[in-house]
Amino acid sequence: MDNTILSAENISMLFSTRKGTITALKNLTFSVENGQFVAIVGPSGCGKSTLINILAGMLKPTQGRVLLEGKAVNNVNSKVGMVFQKYAAFPWMTVEQNVSYGPRIARLPKSKIEEITRRYIKMVGLEGYEHLYPKELSGGMSKRVDIARAYANSPDVLLMDEPFGALDDITKKQMQLELLKIWDQEKKTVLFITHDLEEALFLANRVIVLQKPEGDCESLNVIQEIPFSRPRLPELRADTEFIEMKTLLAEVMVR
Amino acid sequence: MNENKAKRLYNEQNIKRIQNVSGIALTLILWYVLSNFTSIPDLYLPSPQEIVQCFIKYSKDIPRHITSSLHRIVVGFFVGSAIGIIMGLFIGWNKNVRNILEPLVEFIRPMPPLALIPLFILWFGIGDKSKIIVIAFGAWVVLVVNTIEAVRNVDPLYLDAARSLGANTWDVFRTVLIPAITPDIIAGIRVVAANSFGMCVAAEFMGTATGFGYLIIEGRRFIKTDLLLVGVLLITICSMLANMLIRLIEKRLTRWVPRVEN
Numbered sequence: 001m002d003n004t005i006l007s008a009e010n011i012s013m014l015f016s017t018r019k020g021t022i023t024a025l026k027n028l029t030f031s032v033e034n035g036q037f038v039a040i041v042g043p044s045g046c047g048k049s050t051l052i053n054i055l056a057g058m059l060k061p062t063q064g065r066v067l068l069e070g071k072a073v074n075n076v077n078s079k080v081g082m083v084f085q086k087y088a089a090f091p092w093m094t095v096e097q098n099v100s101y102g103p104r105i106a107r108l109p110k111s112k113i114e115e116i117t118r119r120y121i122k123m124v125g126l127e128g129y130e131h132l133y134p135k136e137l138s139g140g141m142s143k144r145v146d147i148a149r150a151y152a153n154s155p156d157v158l159l160m161d162e163p164f165g166a167l168d169d170i171t172k173k174q175m176q177l178e179l180l181k182i183w184d185q186e187k188k189t190v191l192f193i194t195h196d197l198e199e200a201l202f203l204a205n206r207v208i209v210l211q212k213p214e215g216d217c218e219s220l221n222v223i224q225e226i227p228f229s230r231p232r233l234p235e236l237r238a239d240t241e242f243i244e245m246k247t248l249l250a251e252v253m254v255r
Numbered sequence: 256m257n258e259n260k261a262k263r264l265y266n267e268q269n270i271k272r273i274q275n276v277s278g279i280a281l282t283l284i285l286w287y288v289l290s291n292f293t294s295i296p297d298l299y300l301p302s303p304q305e306i307v308q309c310f311i312k313y314s315k316d317i318p319r320h321i322t323s324s325l326h327r328i329v330v331g332f333f334v335g336s337a338i339g340i341i342m343g344l345f346i347g348w349n350k351n352v353r354n355i356l357e358p359l360v361e362f363i364r365p366m367p368p369l370a371l372i373p374l375f376i377l378w379f380g381i382g383d384k385s386k387i388i389v390i391a392f393g394a395w396v397v398l399v400v401n402t403i404e405a406v407r408n409v410d411p412l413y414l415d416a417a418r419s420l421g422a423n424t425w426d427v428f429r430t431v432l433i434p435a436i437t438p439d440i441i442a443g444i445r446v447v448a449a450n451s452f453g454m455c456v457a458a459e460f461m462g463t464a465t466g467f468g469y470l471i472i473e474g475r476r477f478i479k480t481d482l483l484l485v486g487v488l489l490i491t492i493c494s495m496l497a498n499m500l501i502r503l504i505e506k507r508l509t510r511w512v513p514r515v516e517n
Contacts, residue, residue: 082416133510
C-alpha cells in the first residue's frame with residue numbers, strides 16, 4: 001500500500017460558452033502523498049481555480065475523478081479543508097467562534113471544542129484576540145483565523161487557494177514562515193495553489209507546474225521535487241540552487 | 256499632547272451638540288414669533304402655547320387614541336414583517352419557489368398600499384381589520400423584496416466555507432444565511448416601521464372613532480388646527496420612539512458589521 005492520500009486521475013474540464021467549448025483542464029493526473037506539502041503553480045488561465053474547485057468537490061469534472069483516501073470526492077465535505085484567497089472568516093462571529101465553527105457544527109462535546117479552539121488559536125498566535133470580530137483584525141490576522149479554522153476542523157487534506165495573494169509582501173513572507181511551522185507541527189497534507197513561483201518553491205516538497213491546455217498541450221507541464229532541507233529560512237531565497245531552480249521553472253512556465 | 260487632543264475632541268463634540276440643537280431652537284423661536292406677533296390667524300398657525308393647552312385639554316383622551324393606533328400598527332407591522340421575511344427567505348433560498356413566486360412579487364411590489372385601502376374596506380369592513388391589513392401589506396411588500404435581495408447578496412464564499420467545514424443545509428441556513436442578512440433585514444424593518452405610521456393614519460382617514468387619524472380628521476372638521484397638529488405631533492413622537500427602539504436592537508445584533516466611524 002502506497003502512501004497516497006489524494007489523487008487526480010485523468011481530469012479534464014470543458015466549459016461550453018457562446019464562443020464554443022473552452023478546455024480548462026486536460027488529462028491531468030497527479031497524486032499527493034500523506035503529509036506532503038505540494039504546491040500547484042501556473043500562469044493565469046491554466047485552470048488553477050477550476051482545479052481547486054474540482055478538488056474541493058464544488059465542481060464535477062467532465063472526465064476523470066478525484067480520489068481522497070481511495071474514495072471519490074463528489075461534493076464539498078469536511079475532509080477537504082479550505083483556505084480561500086479572499087478573507088473568509090465569518091464577519092458575524094468572533095475569532096473564537098470562527099475557529100470553533102467546525103467542531104461546533106460536528107457537535108463535539110463542549111470540553112473538546114474548547115480544547116481544540118484554544119489549541120489552534122494559540123497555534124496561529126491569536127491569543128488575546130479571541131473576542132474580536134474580523135472587522136477589527138488586520139489582513140494577516142484575518143488569514144490566521146482562516147488557517148486556524150481550517151485546521152481546527154481536522155480535515156484530511158488542506159486546500160489553500162492563493163491564501164496570501166491579498167497580503168502585502170512583508171506580511172506574506174511572515175505568513176509563509178508561520179505556515180511552514182504549522183505544517184511541520186501538524187503533519188497534515190497541504191495542497192497550496194499559487195501563481196507565485198518563489199512562494200511555491202519556498203514552501204513545498206513538490207511543485208506541480210500547470211500550463212494552459214491549448215492544441216496538443218495537456219494541463220500538466222512538469223512535476224518538480226524540491227530538495228531543500230527544512231526548516232526553511234528566509235535566506236533560502238538568496239541561495240544559488242534556489243535561484244537556479246526558480247529560473248529553470250520560470251523558463252518552463254513560459255515555454 | 257494627548258490631553259490637548261482629548262480636550263479638542265470634547266470641544267468639537269460640544270460644538271456639534273450646540274449646532275444640532277440650534278436648528279430646532281431657531282425653528283421653534285420663528286414659530287413662536289410668527290404665531291404670536293404677526294397677523295397670521297390661529298386657524299393657519301396656532302402658537303406653541305395653544306398646542307400645549309390643547310394637549311392638556313385632551314390629555315384624558317390621548318392615551319386611548321395612542322393605544323388604539325399603536326395596536327393597529329404593531330399587529331400589522333409584526334404580521335406583515337413576519338410573513339414578508341419568511342416568504343423572502345424561501346424565495347431567495349429555493350430556486351423552484353423563486354421561479355414560481357418572484358414574478359408575482361414583482362407585480363405586486365409597485366402597488367401603492369394606500370390605493371388598496373378601499374378594496375380592503377370592501378373585503379374586511381371598516382373596522383380594525385382592514386386597517387391592520389393595509390399596514391401588514393405595506394410591511395410585507397417592503398420586507399419580502401428586501402429579504403430576497405439580502406439572501407441573494409450573501410457572499411457565496413461564506414456558504415462554501417461553511418460547507419467545507421462540514422455544515423449541512425440547515426447549519427448553513429442557521430449559522431451563515433440568517434446572520435449575514437440580519438443587517439439588511441433590520442434596515443428594511445426600520446423603513447417599514449416608519450411607513451406603518453403613515454399607512455395607519457391614511458387608513459384611519461377612511462373612517463375611525465379613535466387613533467391619531469381621528470384627532471387629525473376631527474381637527475380639520477371642526478377647524479381646530481391645534482388639535483390637528485397635536486395629532487401630527489403624537490404620530491411623529493411615536494414614530495421617533497419606534498425608530499430609536501429599532502436602532503437599539505440593531506446595535507445589539509449588528510456589532511460585527513464594519514462601519515465607517517464619524
